[in-house]
Amino acid sequence: MEDVLTELPPPSRFFLEDLNNFTPPTPPLPSPFLLLSNPNSKTPLRPSLLIIALSTPSLYLLHHLSSKTLTGTLVLPEISSSGNSVEPSLKDKSCNLYAITHANESIILANFQYSVPSERTHAIAKTLIGQQIIPERVLIFDCIQSRNFRGRLSTDDTFALKLETAVERKGVPLLKSLNYFPSGSVIEGLGAALLGRCQMKNIKGSLCVSWPELGGSVTSTLKSVLLKDVLPGLELKIDANGEDEGLRFGHKHHYIDSDLYT
């Protein structure tokens, strides 16, 4: 039996290095940058809507938008493109930018297909929003992080919630059919950095977070949100087995998700 007096305490909410002024900082990385199909343009792109897909089901759905044109890519110098295919693929480690024309609106879609550490997200958000791309409105698709959610989460449940910037809440909201993310829980990472950037720049911004992280049911939920609130009438080219593929896509095999196996 363990000795209750001398056994190790449970893990702290903080790592020791989080509370140490003299922890050495990690070496700085080169800034992310955008490579656009029209690199000589001196004027920023001003789409009416910038959609940024981070979650697995949203990446799957938006990859299957039929009427999109590859228009650029976001480059993180530390991310290797080894193993990426010439034609955009869901398996690539990339963040491609696409132009979509829908109902006379100019829309840019960013499919963010790799994970990044939290420390990098501020720089990425700055690159995507407010410099070469100045959108009127931003919509981010992310997933609920169970470690940061203070309510009950069951994989049997399927739902989507939202958070919005102040200026988005003032007008007619984009995501009319969703309830707000509950107080007491938080979202961290790139989705949070992007929405925070919108708030600081007074841009209309919405963050749609969904649960569970992947699967056919949440893919259907997001498809409904897309077609009802965001892009009504848009064509999504998903074949008869598309819902099943949505189930399988995103199941990461971590032992082969490595540059060693490209």
Added chain:
Amino acid sequence: MEFNLEEGKHLYDECSTLILPALSIGNVGQLAVDLLIASTNAERIGCLDDPNVLPCVGNDAYIPTPQGDLALPLEAYESPSSALTLIQQRSPVVKGRMIEYAKNLADFAAACGKKHVIILSSLDFGRWQTIDMSSGQQIYYLSNTTVDGADDQCEKLGWKRMKEYDPNQKLWKYLNTLAEGSVSQDDISLLEDDLGEEDYYPSLPFAAMFSCFKAKGLKVTCLLCYCSEGDNIPDAFHLAEAACNLVGLRPDTFKGNEGGGWVIPFSWQSVYGPPPDMSLF
């Protein structure tokens, strides 16, 4: 550090005292600031953006029926009736960037014309060297009023000066030089020896903030209490009450239903997760 003032809001000149948390064991400083914001009915006037703070977003943490007001990692609140500005920090600092963050905070406070900065922090009970059982939950303090960290007002309130503060100690001196910009953190190689027990206090976030605010010529007081990690809400009450005593506020004049008039932030309902699933029973 960028400051985004909310539409229709402005900084109040009379809010010359700034209260903010330092990251510390049990998140006590942050819990105490939550309590003060809710209880003084402080209004949010804007948010701060700093690349040294990790991002997070959430729904309004304070009102009983949140309407979707976005909560961000660094937010500024003011309570003109209490003459207080409060900054709440909701997420950690990027590893190794605490001093940069503290410098940015100090620059912001000085630019806004703050006169007195109060830093709320906890200390690890496991490091408590001298157990004084007669004093109950003792509040410790560190002030730049005098060179050795003492302050008459704090002494009159029955608090004890943090005796581990030694301005001539290696790391406290090093913090001062970093805060003044005389050396860069790359020069940490100047510290040739491994860090010892006496280096614990200057290594903590409150020490970086203390040194940076001091370097800007602001009056700064750190209020500290020892605790262990667990349910740290009682520690937060204790520290918040100490802050009120320092600025001359009486919690029994707050409009809350809790004992002493405190208003409990709505987000605290789920601070330790959801209640147990009663269907188990």
